[in-house]
Amino acid sequence: MPSSWRAQLLITRIALYVASALIVVWSVAPFLWQLSTSFQEDRLLSSPTPSFLPWPGTLEHFRNIFVEKEFHLYIVNSAIVAGLTTLFCLTIGGAAAFALARLRVYYHFGILALILSVSMFPQIAIVAPLYLAASALGLMNTYTILVVIYLSLGLPLVIWVLFGYFQTIPREIDEAAIIDGAGPLRLMVSIILPMSLPGFVTTGLLAFIMAWNEFMFALAFTSGVERQTIPVGIANFTNLYYVPWGDLAAASVVVTLPLVLLVLAFQRWIIQGLTQGAVKE
Known part of the structure; x- marks a missing residue:
């Protein structure tokens, strides 16, 4: 197989992997954001600078929905x-x-x-x-x-x-x-x-x-x-x-x-x- 064909095949494969990764991120990101939000304190949710990592985390929201x-x-x-x-x-x-x-x-x-x-x-x-x-x-x-x-x-x-x-x-x-x-x-x-x-x-x-x-x-x-x-x-x-x-x-x-x-x-x-x-x- 000529080297140009191999390079073209490699580029096509990389493009497919990148496109698949972008589709996965696009599909999963809303759920991950909801998951992060569910563990964040209310003061962090109202902060002008949003944070993806729930630190410090809390289970208060889960207690609210099931108890109250x-x-x-x-x-x-x-x-x-x-x-x-x-x-x-x-x-x-x-x-x-x-x-x-x-x-x-x-x-x-x-x-x-x-x-x-x-x-x-x-x-x-x-x-x-x-x-x-x-x-x-x-x-x-x-x-x-x-x-x-x-x-x-x-x-x-x-x-x-x-x-x-x-x-x-x-x-x-x-x-x-x-x-x-x-x-x-x-x-x-x-x-x-x-x-x-x-x-x-x-x-x-x-x-x-x-x-x-x-x-x-x-x-x-x-x-x-x-x-x-x-x-x-x-x-x-x-x-x-x-x-x-x-x-x-x-x-x-x-x-x-x-x-x-x-x-x-x-x-x-x-x-x-x-x-x-x-x-x-």
Whole structure:
């Protein structure tokens, strides 16, 4: 290989490493700044010269959110709502995607387009009708109304991702299972589902994160700490004349860290689940 080619290859590789490092810094820097802020004293946060290193450090903000503001109640509410939403999204969305991808369903792409169109409505446009319906049914300030709304928001994504994943599984597997006497339900539960775990992990995490972070519907349909979720709880920290930046940063760290750990733990399945459906075998 000529020396000019080697130099060009070296420069390209260095440029890629530098670009990757810049992207990582750009993505991680806000979280690191929040982490640093959560351990700094209030007098340092109001200082004209900001400091990245939390010295001297303090745990006062974490004590405030859990002892004074009862932040653990918001975490429990979010865990219940996001967990139920994920469970129902995977159950209903998995069955729908299996039927559209593996069974003989006419106009299945039209059905998929109709499902996708549901998610295209601006959320602010449907708050008022949903509010009136929830009030009439007595569902205000309940987990039920949040789970139902989040289910309608998450199902289109779950169905589309799982549909693409199911399409990559060879049809010969279905034929062999049918010859052995397996019906559609047994085919889905015993054969297709175990082969599609990366797709289910990916869509489950996406649905969980969506429900975990949603703010507008949670603010509109809940009115007390007994049902309010984390984003609403963080918004309640502020008042008219004071913004507790340290408490907000501590709450943001507590909320974000579990999601980061989940994504890191399942990153191999996430990448496989997102890319597998891009190529049809």
